[in-house]
Amino acid sequence: MILYATVIFLLSICLAFQYVTAFMFLLFGRNNPYARFVEKFYEHQPKDWYDKFMNFFYIMNYGVAHRGYVKVMEKHGGIKGKLRYAGLVFLATVLLVIIGNIINAIEVRLTS
Template sequence: MIIYIIILYLIGLCLAFQYITAFVFLVVGRNNFYARFVEKFYEHQPKDWYDKFMNFFYIMNYGVAHRGYVKVMEKHGGIKGKLRYAGLVFIATVILAIIGNIINAIEVRLTS
């Protein structure tokens, strides 16, 4: 049970970082100190275990929000890109809420 709680805590923490990153990009865009800080975590050619770990950390905590924002803004740009990105964040929130409710229902069934 403790391992289950630890795993759910880590997943929740990663999702929180993803949402923080997404909303920072929506509010201030890509040219800020936070975006430059996040971009430094990813190594295109990882050399040792530390670089591989930091790539995993980047993907789990920032990568989806950062890469999604960059791709949407390169394709659409401006206010249209921000609106599309906000729509993607909303859709991801709805999907995660549905998955959370399903997991909660399964957990309640198994524990009762």
């Protein structure tokens, strides 16, 4: 039970960082101090275990939101790109709520 709670806690923290990153990009764009800070975590050719760990940390905490924003803005740009990115964040939220409800229903059945 403690292991399960720890894993869920870590995943929820990672998800919270993804949402913070997504909303920072949505509000301020790619040219802000936070975006430059996030981009420095990823190493394209990791040399040792530390670089590999930082790549994993980047992907878990920032990567999905950052890569998604870059791809959408390169393809659409401007206000259209920001609206599409906001739509993607909304769809991800709906999908995560559905998955959360399914997991909750499974937990209730297993514990009752």
